[in-house]
Amino acid sequence: MTEPVAKVQKLAYVRVGAPDFGDAERFLERFGLQVQYRSAERIYYRGTDPAPPCYVLGEGRGGVEAIAFEAASYEDLETLSRLEGASPVEASGDPAGGYLVRLVDPAGMTVEVVWGQNSGEALNPALPHAFNMDGLRAREGELPRIEQGASRVKRLGHLVLESADPAGLFDWYHKYFGLMISDAVRLPDQSPQMIFARLDRSETYVDHHVIGFQWALDERTRVQHVAFEVSNLDDLMSGHDHLKGGAYKHVWGIGRHLLGGQIFDYWKSPFGLIHEHWTDTDLLNNKHQAQDCQLADMKDYWGPEPTPAFLIARWNFKVVKNLFRLLKARSMAKKA
Numbered sequence: 089m090t091e092p093v094a095k096v097q098k099l100a101y102v103r104v105g106a107p108d109f110g111d112a113e114r115f116l117e118r119f120g121l122q123v124q125y126r127s128a129e130r131i132y133y134r135g136t137d138p139a140p141p142c143y144v145l146g147e148g149r150g151g152v153e154a155i156a157f158e159a160a161s162y163e164d165l166e167t168l169s170r171l172e173g174a175s176p177v178e179a180s181g182d183p184a185g186g187y188l189v190r191l192v193d194p195a196g197m198t199v200e201v202v203w204g205q206n207s208g209e210a211l212n213p214a215l216p217h218a219f220n221m222d223g224l225r226a227r228e229g230e231l232p233r234i235e236q237g238a239s240r241v242k243r244l245g246h247l248v249l250e251s252a253d254p255a256g257l258f259d260w261y262h263k264y265f266g267l268m269i270s271d272a273v274r275l276p277d278q279s280p281q282m283i284f285a286r287l288d289r290s291e292t293y294v295d296h297h298v299i300g301f302q303w304a305l306d307e308r309t310r311v312q313h314v315a316f317e318v319s320n321l322d323d324l325m326s327g328h329d330h331l332k333g334g335a336y337k338h339v340w341g342i343g344r345h346l347l348g349g350q351i352f353d354y355w356k357s358p359f360g361l362i363h364e365h366w367t368d369t370d371l372l373n374n375k376h377q378a379q380d381c382q383l384a385d386m387k388d389y390w391g392p393e394p395t396p397a398f399l400i401a402r403w404n405f406k407v408v409k410n411l412f413r414l415l416k417a418r419s420m421a422k423k424a
């Protein structure tokens with residue numbers, strides 16, 4: 089693979105538009121994000137990790153309007169700004185400050201690359217406790233410390249970007265930002281159903297994926313879900329109960345993914361975008377050998393099948409046609 093223009097350091101934030109601010113705010117509070125700044129037009133949310141806001145809520149039709157990576161240096165912004173179609177380096181205009189360059193990917197998604205934002209101080213994470221499991225007796229004479237209520241979200245971890253051409257889109261993110269393939273899931277004709285891509289931080293271990301490039305059943309481009317790390321299983325389960333109390337739509341989970349390894353829990357927001365809590369991801373570095381997997385072999389370690397509300401953002405003729413192709417691929421391989 090070619091040497092990328094820049095190697096981004098992390099997924100910085102998503103800019104999300106929602107038609108009803110009040111509805112969106114109530115959901116995000118119950119989901120466990122915390123308000124860091126507020127203006128007349130936007131609310132900036134954070135997790136408990138010491139970092140600039142990871143979620144910018146504005147008014148919109150419902151969904152992610154831009155995704156943002158953090159650059160390793162100001163010089164990387166200057167290099168990216170010289171690419172065709174890129175904006176000049178400009179002050180971000182957000183309360184956390186910093187500078188950014190804007191690009192548009194081949195599927196039409198706005199991508200910001202940002203550098204120099206002010207980090208907030210760390211906030212209290214969910215309380216940890218030892219486990220009397222795996223033959224260990226690490227918690228003798230102590231009760232577990234578990235708070236009920238919203239999860240204490242730590243950070244934005246990954247998102248899944250759907251399009252008609254996941255392979256072409258991955259190539260673009262590799263070329264400009266250095267994303268690497270961790271695993272690919274293929275249809276019987278070997279076209280990708282999903283490419284899980286991680287950051288290239290050399291020997292430093294990073295999450296199994298920062299972006300999942302998924303083949304969209306309706307062949308449209310969208311961020312299908314945004315995913316946030318929580319501290320541990322107890323915090324994930326407490327958050328699950330709390331979201332249930334808000335009568336939000338639970339769309340998949342709780343389970344443990346085969347690719348990525350996370351314990352996951354997916355919820356649909358009132359503005360349509362799916363939000364995930366996860367804990368305990370697989371970590372990979374540059375020693376990892378990418379694997380090609382067949383869709384039919386994909387069975388999570390444990391947990392239920394995804395619901396139709398997770399798989400299908402909206403119904404149309406292409407969805408019916410492609411869903412048939414997908415189901416055929418699964419059943420063919422089961423017979424083989």
Ligand SMILES: [Fe+2]
Nearest residue numbers: 246313315364
């Ligand atoms: Fe996910």
